[in-house]
Amino acid sequence: MFFHIVLERNMQLHPRYFGRNLRDNLVSKLMKDVEGTCSGRHGFVVAVTGIENIGKGLIRDGTGFVTFPVKYQCVVFRPFKGEILEAVVTMVNKMGFFAEAGPVQIFVSNHLIPDDMEFQSGDIPNYTTSDGSVKIQKDSEVRLKIIGTRVDATEIFCIGTIKDDFLGVINDPTTV
Amino acid sequence: MSDKTASMLNKGGLKGKDDSATKSAKGRRVQFSREGPFESVMSDSPKSGGKGDFSKGGKGDKGANGKKTSTSKEPQPSEPKIEFPENVKCLMDSEAADILQRIQDQMVMLSRDSSIKIPVSFDKGLEYAKSNSKYAKPEFVGQTLQHLAGYGVSDSELCVIGNACPETADEAYALVPSLKGKRSLNSEILQDALSELAKLKQPI
DSSP states (O other): OEEEEEEEEEEEEOGGGOSTTHHHHHHHHHHHHHTTOEETTTEEEEEEEEEEEEOOOEEOTTSSOEEEEEEEEEEEEOOOTTOEEEEEEEEEETTEEEEEETTEEEEEEGGGSOTTEEEEOSSSOEEEETTSSOEEOTTOEEEEEEEEEEEOSSOEEEEEEOOSTTOEEEEOTTTO | OHHHHHHHHHHHHHHTTSOHHHHHHHHHHHHHHTTGGGHHHHHHHHHHSOHHHHHHHHHHHHHHHHHHHHHHHTHHHHOSOSOOSSSEEEEOHHHHHHHHHHHHHHHHHHTTSTTOOOOHHHHHHHHHHHHHOOBSOHHHHHHHHHHHHTTTOOHHHHHHHHHHOOSSHHHHHHHOGGGGGOSSOOHHHHHHHHHHHHHHBOOO
16 A cells, blocks of 8 residues: 655765755755665655655764755555555466565465466466466456565565455456 | 562571571572563472572573563564554555656656656556556545545555445455444445445446
């Protein structure tokens, strides 16, 4: 899920950026520093949307750098347990399949795929029901439920399930 | 428990005039017994050892106790749910798509500045938000769902409903099991809100 959130960060700025454009420089450095990063607490920082306020700078002892406390608003993407996501399948193998929802990777183990779906190897590996009516392969869209998350310094990895009511394939690339 | 140990220690102190070392050791043993899992191990080892071992065991135990308390405290902070502290607003995919799209439009102007690069996660986020926003009129979705908030449905639950856009009350209950716990909310109210929501959907 996306969240709009206010975060704070201490920005260190080199004196060469001081002057009339100090604020602009600070903001562009903030965007460069935080956009695309991922933290366990807040998830992926997708975009900075605004600056709340910039505090008074503090000169670092021994260097010319100045630290500014910056409060900013941003859009973050953070999956959580129990959330329903619609994800695109990126890889299928006999262990299960990987899917992607925005910047987040989700793995669905074959234990969490309905029992009537069997793995079919071949050019396009897929999971298919015995009557062939439902098929999960690369680029399929599935609705899944997050049952666990693991957070890394740079990415969030989720475990999902489609073995529940109202979960599973939404659309099949072969039928479109 | 603390009263007991205190009384035990007092007894030890009173009787311990003749053999203070063993009594103080007993006092320690009582202390160990408060510490749960270590109890059996700790109370056994002093029995087997001599007097000298008592004090060693005691010191070791204290160290162990210290570790134990620190480890038992550690998991607690990591457990709390995803609830952010404050200043947080859940965004439905359609709302997020709107915000991100506006930013991207601005980026086109900024992109002449080569030092600003649009991160991969921005593109992926925007693409995801766009593909998942199923509403023709996203601005009314919030209003429609806000009606449910009066029945104790939380912000994040509303967002999940808004994103998944279930068609029936049963589907909503299956996708968001926590809705079952809301006493004031019944399936009719939910169904009404969902059918309102369905009207806002983009024709496919």
